[in-house]
Amino acid sequence: MNRRDFLKLGGMGALTVLLSGCGLSSLMGTETSAATTPEKGSISGGKNMKIVVINSSPHSDSESTSKYISQNFTEGARSAGHEVFVFDAAKANTHPCAACDLCHMDGPCVHDDDIERSLMPQMLEADLLVLVTPLYYWTMSAQLKTIVDRFYSRTGRLHGKQSMLIATCYDSGAHAMDTLVTTYKRLVEYMEWHDVGMVLGTGCGARSLVESSQFPEQARQIGANL
Numbered sequence: 001m002n003r004r005d006f007l008k009l010g011g012m013g014a015l016t017v018l019l020s021g022c023g024l025s026s027l028m029g030t031e032t033s034a035a036t037t038p039e040k041g042s043i044s045g046g047k048n049m050k051i052v053v054i055n056s057s058p059h060s061d062s063e064s065t066s067k068y069i070s071q072n073f074t075e076g077a078r079s080a081g082h083e084v085f086v087f088d089a090a091k092a093n094t095h096p097c098a099a100c101d102l103c104h105m106d107g108p109c110v111h112d113d114d115i116e117r118s119l120m121p122q123m124l125e126a127d128l129l130v131l132v133t134p135l136y137y138w139t140m141s142a143q144l145k146t147i148v149d150r151f152y153s154r155t156g157r158l159h160g161k162q163s164m165l166i167a168t169c170y171d172s173g174a175h176a177m178d179t180l181v182t183t184y185k186r187l188v189e190y191m192e193w194h195d196v197g198m199v200l201g202t203g204c205g206a207r208s209l210v211e212s213s214q215f216p217e218q219a220r221q222i223g224a225n226l
Contacts, residue, residue: 035197035198035199035200035215035218035219035222036197037197037218037221037222037225038196038197038222038225038226039225040225041225041226042225043128043162043196043225043226044082044127044226048081048082048083049077049082049083049127049128049226050082050083050085050122050125050126050127050128051077051082051083051084051085051126051127051128051129051130051226052084052085052086052087052119052122052123052126052128052129052130053070053073053074053084053085053086053087053130053132054087054089054119054129054130054131054132054144054147055067055070055086055087055088055089055090055132056089056090056131056132056133056134056140056141056143056144056147057090057132057133057134057141057143058090058141058143059134062207063207064134064207065134065168065201065204065205065206065207065209065210066132066133066134066166066167066168066201067132068207068210068211068216069132069166069168069199069201069210069215069216069219070086070130070132070166070219072216072217072219072220072223073130073164073166073199073219073220073222073223074086074223075220075223076219076220076221076222076223076224076225077223077224077226078223079223079224080223080224080225080226082223082226085122085126087114087118087119087122089141089143089144089146089147090141090143092113092114092115092118092119093113093114094111094113094114094115094143094146094147094150095111095113095115095146096146096149096150097146097149097150097152097153098110098111103152103153103154105152105153105154105155105156106153106154106155106156106157107120107153107154108153109150109153111150115146115147115150116153119147120150120153120154123154123158124154124157124158126161127161127162128161128162128163128164128196128226129158129161129162129163129164129193130163130164130165130166131144131148131163131164131165131166131184132144132166132167133165133166133167133180134167134168134169135167135168135169135170135171135176135177135180138176138178138179138180139179139180139183140167140180140183148187151191155191158191159191159192159193160191160192160193161191161193161194162193162194162195162196163187163188163191163193163194163195163196164195164196164197164198164199164222165180165181165184165195165197165198165199165200166198166199166201166219167180167198167199167200167201168201168202168204168210168215169201169202169203169204170203170204170205171202171203172202172203173202174202176202177200177202181198181200184198196222196226197222199215199218199219199222201213201215
């Protein structure tokens with residue numbers, strides 16, 4: 001490859017990086033389907049809800065794209081009078097399920113960590129669980145998967161709740177989130193949850209791009225309308 005060809009490819013790569021993110025969909029003529037905002041009070045029945053938001057991005061609060069969307073959801077929910085507990089799975093002291101079955105699916109877990117002491121009591125009392133993740137290898141982050149696997153210790157008591165998925169990814173493709181969404185839907189089915197909605201921030205490769213996208217406002221409106 002000569003220098004001119006190298007520079008041409010390098011320029012194309014730089015253009016891809018520049019355009020990737022939330023702005024790419026509109027520039028390329030690809031539309032991202034908007035999340036459905038529930039009618040005001042249709043989810044809560046007009047009552048204040050207890051909501052648990054589980055963030056799982058290993059990036060800092062100022063850099064994470066998924067946390068930014070979840071922050072907007074949280075602000076919307078709190079503005080409507082709902083109680084929101086936020087758990088940062090990436091910063092917490094957590095351990096994966098040991099498959100020991102000593103909990104017999106009804107606790108306590110052998111791991112006396114932040115999941116058992118802090119998160120689990122909140123989840124058991126919650127009306128709505130919000131799973132927040134960046135897309136890693138077409139599915140949820142390892143930090144969130146650790147939490148989900150630990151659901152086992154209270155399987156029955158976590159059934160029947162309401163749930164929501166918030167996710168972001170670099171890819172702008174229409175099918176970028178397919179595997180994650182399938183996993184989430186199977187979880188909803190197994191846990192007998194009622195899905196409140198999904199905010200899927202495709203093409204959000206940088207914080208500045210997600211901040212200028214429609215996804216944060218979608219999440220805020222869903223939270224405010226619960």
